[in-house]
Amino acid sequence: MNSGLNFLQTNVNKDFTTLKKNLKKDFTGLKKIKVALLGDSATQFLNQALRACAYEQGFEFEIYEADYNQVSRQLLDLSSDLYQFAPEFVIVFESTQKLQHKFNSLQKSERLQLSELKTEEVKNYYHTLNRQLKAKLIYFNFSEPMDGQFGNYSNKTSFSFLYQVRKLNLELMNLSQECKNLFILDYQALSAHLGRQMAFDAKMFYGASMNLSIDGLPLVAKNCCDIISAINGKFKKCLILDLDNTMWGGIIGDDGIENIEVGDLGNGKAFSDLQQWARQLKQRGIILAVCSKNDEQTAKEPFLKHPEMVLRLDDIAVFVANWNNKADNIRYIQSILNIGFDAMVFLDDNPFERNLVRTNLPEVEVPELPEDPSMYLEYLSALNLFETASYSEEDELRNKHYQQEAGRVIAQKNFTNEDDFLKSLGMTSKVEPVNKFNLPRVAQLSQRSNQFNLRTVRYTEEDVLQISQSENYFTLTFDLKDKFGDNGLICVVVLKKEVSALFIETWLMSCRVLKRGMENFTLNTIVEVAKKNNFKKIQGEYLATSKNGMVKEHYARLGFSEAGQLWELNIENYQTKKSFIQLN
Amino acid sequence: MQKSEIIEQVNKIFVDVLDNDAIVINETTSAADVDEWDSLTHIQLVVAIEKHFKLKFTSAEIRDWKNVGEMSDTILQRLN
Secondary structure, eight states: OOHHHHHHHHHTOOOHHHHHGGGGSOOTTSEEEEEEEEESSOOHHHHHHHHHHHHHTTEEEEEEEOOTTOHHHHHHOTTSHHHHHOOSEEEEEOOHHHHHHHHHHSOHHHHTTHHHHHHHHHHHHHHHHHHHOOOEEEEEOOOOOOOTTTGGGGGGOTTSHHHHHHHHHHHHHHHHHHSTTEEEEOHHHHHHHHOHHHHBOHHHHHHHOOOBOGGGHHHHHHHHHHHHHHHTTOOOOEEEEOOBTTTBBSOHHHHOTTTSBSTTSTTHHHHHHHHHHHHHHHHTTOEEEEEEESOHHHHHHHHHHOTTOSOOGGGOSEEEEESSOHHHHHHHHHHHHTOOGGGEEEEOSOHHHHHHHHHHOTTSBOOOOOSSGGGHHHHHHHTTTTOOSOOOGGGGGHHHHHHHHHHHHHHHTTOSSHHHHHHHHOOEEOEEOOOTTTHHHHHHHHHHOOSSBSSOOOOOHHHHHHHHHOTTEEEEEEEEEETTEEEEEEEEEEEEEOSSSEEEEEEEEOGGGTTSSHHHHHHHHHHHHHHHTTOOEEEEEOOOOSSOGGGTTHHHHTTOEEETTEEEEEOTTOOOOOOOOEEO | OOHHHHHHHHHHHHHHHTTOTTOOOOTTOOGGGOTTOOHHHHHHHHHHHHHHHTOOOOHHHHHHOOSHHHHHHHHHHHHO
């Protein structure tokens, strides 16, 4: 085994034997998720690896595993065990080896259509599944084979199997953009990363009909779990960066701005690329923060003056440089951003600081870093720290929102009276139903919001689309602007028409806009909708999770009265609640 | 390396892979004697043994073993 693979095994993943030991641990209290696993090769090990890996991400997978080679039967026959089991996720692993058999069996002219034929098949799986269950389909793409027929010439002819596999992978990407509940597990990327020799074990394939090698299992299982976690609202939102010897080489306080390594100096290119990576993440919507042991002026100097720094001060939402302990500083960053510690990643070259943060804030993800800064980026990329279940254009603005929020925190200090402060903000809100423009953001917010979320219903874009087209629902979305900036779409309400009342199926809000009176404004709007449609009563429900304690008393605070599990508000004599937000 | 030494090392691998400290194997031990040793964990054992001794078995060798002794004979042959 070469050293590259050793590095991967020891740092990125536990080996399968170690991982499997999780199966004997106590799963009590973990969120249960029903998962079906289908493959055209034997999947028993993958089943074990998935359950063991889910444990590490705080889930208990209840897995239905079909005998192998039943993929289409299970998916297309509505009376199959799969539909009986009614999973939330269906993982399908069809292999390049079996696809090759299919290719070989086709007439020469049909071979040109292999990628279309297979894409149609997957599309059919998806739609059959989607019509029957609300399950998400996680489909493995295909590892690219070494072409032993045409050699390198296989790139030059569409009759080659390699050409068809590459085309198929591209078509699967396109299909998953069209089918919102279809997620591609990038098995091609993973097997390239592992190395074909390590991902596929021919001896196991012919001897035991297993396609994945034992050494490949942990990485593949982890990536499946990453997708499922992200869809369940568990993903990273913030990257906290140490500076000296993490973002640049050297110590700014000792070496001075001319001597830190970034750009052309010394090992600077490695640090520049790492900064590029962070900046790309910021553009994708990850919040960047700095946590450094330095005097603030000194720490900021390279961001302001160094010509080759990639990151600039306005890339950083919260900049903390002082001599306090880093766990306290991360608590401070958390208090400003108002996101969970489990949504944070902390990068630091110093093992002491890493351990301090791990010990004090075990929920924060603190990757080990390789000793050599040249290896940082390769290493971090392989960890797949920032899996996501959605992407919308608004993500690019997120960092800016948090910077504006810091501006508001400072402004508020000038007011003793909260109402005066709220008035001074000049807030306006645009209210509209779900439409095709805000649909991705609505789905995303349902996946991201953990704290101000009354029932924590997670919607995919497909779910939101169906609700918005249904006659049984009203949907409301709210944005919020003020003199500091535009917060974007920050609140979503889904109202279900029931016989006796209008039921609030979803009420969620971004924690960026807490304490602005948005709750009152939202309720006023809900009541208007209810009245307009001749409802006399509104019902709400609070479903507790480990994170939404802040809205436990939400309905009580708004004057609802308890009715069994539900909260009710009679709206015939409703007094419009105080709000400083103008309808836009 | 002596055969006894090989069996001792293989024993450690069995304990680790099968996650059971109580497992003690000898030359005549076969899958029937160890609860956790089934066709599935057998694959895991083979891969772990290959890695430990830095060698690769052929498919035919793996098929032919009747017990730990025969497996150790193959390892011994390869190492010498």
